[in-house]
Amino acid sequence: MSLIAVLISAMLINNIVLMQYLGLCPFFGISTKMKSVVGMGLAVTVVITLSAAITYPIYHFVLKPLNIVYIETIAFILVIASLVQLTELVIKRFSKPLYKSLGVYLTLIASNCAVLGVALKNVAQPKTFPEAMMFAIGSGLGFALVIITFTALRMRLDSANVPKAFKGMPIALVSAGLMALAFLGLAGII
Numbered sequence: 001m002s003l004i005a006v007l008i009s010a011m012l013i014n015n016i017v018l019m020q021y022l023g024l025c026p027f028f029g030i031s032t033k034m035k036s037v038v039g040m041g042l043a044v045t046v047v048i049t050l051s052a053a054i055t056y057p058i059y060h061f062v063l064k065p066l067n068i069v070y071i072e073t074i075a076f077i078l079v080i081a082s083l084v085q086l087t088e089l090v091i092k093r094f095s096k097p098l099y100k101s102l103g104v105y106l107t108l109i110a111s112n113c114a115v116l117g118v119a120l121k122n123v124a125q126p127k128t129f130p131e132a133m134m135f136a137i138g139s140g141l142g143f144a145l146v147i148i149t150f151t152a153l154r155m156r157l158d159s160a161n162v163p164k165a166f167k168g169m170p171i172a173l174v175s176a177g178l179m180a181l182a183f184l185g186l187a188g189i190i
Helices: 001-015 024-029 034-063 069-094 097-101 113-124 129-158 168-189
Strands: none
Touching: 001 129, 001 168, 024 129, 024 168, 034 069, 034 097, 034 113, 034 129, 069 097, 069 113, 113 129, 129 168
16 A cells, blocks of 8 residues: 555645646646647656666666765766657657657757756665656656646646736746646645
């Protein structure tokens, strides 16, 4: 039961975008077309999960025993960059329209602080490997959920009668703040 609590907590309560402010570049940058956002959400979820599955053992079985934990950020960035390149090749091979619609944001997954943040949080807090994986999956699914919901909201706002001063990014920021408050209301469930 505690693994499900970790998953739900990472997905809804401690959401990496709305509560920890990680991954805001793709959150605001690509959230205009639903097809692109779904692909980005899936790609980020896959990269976060795979990077957690690789960085956790690297930290606990290589860096920590050799007493070289000070290079964890560099090691994790290398793992993440490799996984992003692999993900980019797979998307380019199997879905050229998605590859073109994601554009530069696909390569920005490598510098997405959400991916590195999850890897670093997994080793900073004492977690077992299953807990770390549930946290990573929940974080990725939470990222996808929030970016898809935010895109639907932005698409609706584009056709709404918004005051001129709030059109574009200002109303997007207000909407993101309201979403964060809504997710903050879920804090009592776990």
